[in-house]
Amino acid sequence: METETATNWLTDSEQCAWRTYLDVNRMLTHQMEKDLQPFGLTNNDYEILVNLSEAEGQRLRMSDLAAATLQSKSRLSHQITRMENAGLVRRENCESDRRGLFAVLTEAGVETMEKVAPHHVASVRKHFIDLLSSEALSDLRASLTPVAEHLRGHRGKL
Amino acid sequence: METETATNWLTDSEQCAWRTYLDVNRMLTHQMEKDLQPFGLTNNDYEILVNLSEAEGQRLRMSDLAAATLQSKSRLSHQITRMENAGLVRRENCESDRRGLFAVLTEAGVETMEKVAPHHVASVRKHFIDLLSSEALSDLRASLTPVAEHLRGHRGKL
DNA sequence: CCTAAGAAGTTGAATTCTGAACGAAGCCTG
């Protein structure tokens, strides 16, 4: 008799949904990257700028920024170094915890954001948002929210 | 008078959908990667194995494989070299076009696939498919298909 | 206080990825 559990393979329809999802994912990421290139930014650069510009005092602790952008501390450290060299960001000491550092948006960083954001939004619209009905969009969000929450729970250290 | 076009910013609801999408994206990729780690495979490895094992004769031309997996020829070339060293794949000459090469699944590659696939499917189910109702899933697919088609059109060389 | 455990960030070496340049082979067109 069979003791091992049979694999619960994906149905055709599940498989197709999954693959479509993966494809969109990759192509979209790639397209966003391409649309940022003329400004000399990567997706990662842009995301950090977004996080910082929305933060209180245009600054975030390295750890918080790493958590917000879902990357390892090491990666973020290198990343910030690059952005610092590019003049978009600077490091500042944290008074209350002397181990800590803030990544702070510079004036040039703010200006870059202001210049680039409209193009980025246009790109997001063109390649994603505007291709979905507003109903599809809110369904999407409703469907994906539990997935996001599930994953947040499962997420180990990066 | 204003000559420049005002930016068509995202509404709150659009923004939220977009960010949820991005988050799921990243966390899911990360989780899949983590679930493959015990088998010594990356997402990229796995995807190549899938493509090859579904192909006629367990083989694909380098170019076709690159196109199928949406990566540059350069990256694929490195990737296949690594997988060749790991014994999962081998290169074989193409008779009909002497510029060409096939990436071919080895016996070890097939066995790896057979061993890993069930776990991978379980992971996809656990972290994605089974968290969505079957209706949500088919809606998702329906919503994303046009996006995928749009992006396929726009896609330049990698 | 003093110490051990843990957290914040950085560093450097090894790996992977990107983009341009390249050689080799096929495909036109005249």
Add this chain to the structure above:
DNA sequence: CAGGCTTCGTTCAGAATTCAACTTCTTAGG
């Protein structure tokens, strides 16, 4: 069949990413 394009795949150099120390500082216990 010569000339010039294009395609196939690799290679190289430079950039980004990972992984495992490592330093510095904080905090909790005794």
